[in-house]
Amino acid sequence: MTAPHLTGAGTDLRRDILTTLLPGFDGAEAPAWVIRRLEDGLGGVCLFGQNVASAEQLLALNTQLRAANPLAVIAIDEEGGDVTRLFYDRGAPYPGNALLGRIDDPALTERVARAVGEALAATGCTVTFAPDVDVNSNADNPVIGVRSFGTDASLAARHAAAWVRGVQSTGVAASAKHFPGHGDTDGDSHLVLPVVDVPLEVLRERELVPFAAAIAAGTRTIMTSHLLLPRLDAEQPATLSSRIVHGLLRGELGFEGVIVTDALDMQGASGVHGIPEAAVRALVAGCDLLCIGSDNTDDQLDEIVAAIEFAVDSGRLPVDRVREAAARVRELASTAPALPAAVDAIALEPVHSGDELARIAGAFEVSDAASGRLGASDRIGTVVRVDTVANIAVGVAPWGPFAVELVPGAPTWLDTAHVVALTAGTPLDDPRSLAGPVLVMGKDLHRHPFAVDAITALRAVRDDVVIVDLGWPSDDRAVADIATFGASRLVGEALIAFVAERLAAEPVDAVPAEAT
Known part of the structure; x- marks a missing residue:
């Protein structure tokens, strides 16, 4: 393979070394050392x-970074x-x-x-x-x-x-x-x-x-x-x-x-x-x-x-x-791409129709038991939110229906349900005391023993429990009644619509795994 043309490389080895580096920094403003390094040839930032902090702030930050080095990778x-x-x-x-x-x-x-x-x-x-x-x-x-x-x-x-x-x-x-x-x-x-x-x-x-x-x-x-x-x-x-x-x-x-x-x-x-x-x-x-x-x-x-x-x-x-x-x-x-002069933050948010949400929900994997239990009531009594230590790639971004709650005016049945937090250090109280039906929501539940133990305890004394895994479920699906295969805010919207449709409805057949 022929090496690319060395455009702009010059003879300054130190500048070339800097060009291979892509650091990160803390905060919504670029530290002075980042700007200075960019002027000296730093490859960019991650x-x-x-x-x-906002779309407007991000554009202003990136405008400053790319002004310091027009060949910076952002x-x-x-x-x-x-x-x-x-x-x-x-x-x-x-x-x-x-x-x-x-x-x-x-x-x-x-x-x-x-x-x-x-x-x-x-x-x-x-x-x-x-x-x-x-x-x-x-x-x-x-x-x-x-x-x-x-x-x-x-x-x-x-x-x-x-x-x-x-x-x-x-x-x-x-x-x-x-x-x-x-x-x-x-x-x-x-x-x-x-x-x-x-x-x-x-x-x-x-x-x-x-x-x-x-x-x-x-x-x-x-x-x-x-x-x-x-x-x-x-x-x-x-x-x-x-x-x-x-x-x-x-x-x-x-x-x-x-x-x-x-x-x-x-x-x-x-x-x-x-x-x-x-x-x-x-x-x-x-x-x-x-x-x-x-x-x-x-x-x-x-x-x-x-x-x-x-x-x-x-x-x-x-x-x-x-x-x-x-x-x-x-x-x-x-x-x-060229830097825009301004950004419309509202335009960055795609608007999804009911049909689009239904298409996403159609790709959920749903058991017959889950459909029947949801169809036996007109509301969710208790939501058990299972919080595990997020992996570093995902971080602490809001997830699923709990992210939807942060959007003003967004519809959610969480408003009427009692929400209980479950973590490795805070086990559930008496499972019998929870208002039903009980919806348990978490990510990759089968990988967390404390969550599996709590789910086992709930199922042992109740027949109105529905487990929603917004992560990647186990191969045997032993834990999840509903697997959404994702926990983005959009998935949360689709899950809210999916559950609302089944509340007070006749039990429906399970959505097949290959549904599209």
Whole structure:
């Protein structure tokens, strides 16, 4: 493969090193050190929920950042579902990948991704770290789950391609993730180094299929994962492995765009070596843009730059590798959509019809028992809200019907129900004392023993309990009566409409798993 033209690289190695770095920062205003670093050539920034107060504020922030460096990448994790940054205060108005996969209408997926791209372009963002194209083959996966289009590689592939086409039609660059696939894990690489011990043949038949589709659709970037794949490289996680980044992604799959790392402050990347050394190893492996984390400092960047300079001086990291990476980053940034002069915050919120909500609810998985129990009453007596520790990717964004509550005037049956909180430290009181029927709502319930214990206790003494899992349910569906496969605000709206329709109605047949 021929390296891209080194436009704008110049001879300043330090500037090129800075161009490969993508830090984050805390707060809704850019610190002075970020502006100074951008003026010196910093590749850009990665924005998180903590950086977004409003659409107007975000556009003003991004205008300032891009003025400091017109070739800055303004990246954000806007997946259009449970993982949202633009709507971090109120939940995303999109269905999320797992439901899009269950509906299985690539044209709908493309429209949703286009809406995401339009919202990001309107606020000055240039890259979204999406779509998540992992094949979620492990129901106990603590970090992917409903972020995936599903368990079937070919389904994930067609929706990966549709999502890439949709978002990039707006000028915002996509980033298929997490290469070579984070779906077959039961560990979170934010906290540990997960191991995927499968041969390359399995990766080719499963994990790599949606990445190949995303590449064919023209994805501008691909994000690596911090996984150990011992059949490919027994020593280095994927992000730091030349065999995986250069050999598999560049060589076998032929990807020529920007390879961006998942955040290097995650344990899977830097738990052993530290962030500066992880940055060096990622560049050596073939990565171009190094996502550092969500709350970095000026001193931290000094340490990273010094480590990379030392690696170049010692001959461990070829200078041409740094220049090649910086050139790719600049080329990516040069195609960003133009900054708008103003943003209409109301226009960023898509309006969904009743038919659209019904289509989403039609992709829920519903047991006969759930339909019968809901149809036996005209109201919900008690809602048990199960709060678990959110994974770091999702954060503490409002979810499901509880996000809908935050929108003024939104219809919800939560207004008349008694809401009880259930956490690992606050068990339920006497289950018999709760007003019925009882609706239990949580995410990935089967993975949390305290939640399973409480559900078992409720079912033992009551016959009016309905369990709603807004995450990824267990394979045997032993816990969930209703599985929504997502917890975005839009999913919450669809669930509210679904339950309201069945209250005081005749019992209906279960919605089949393959309903579209």
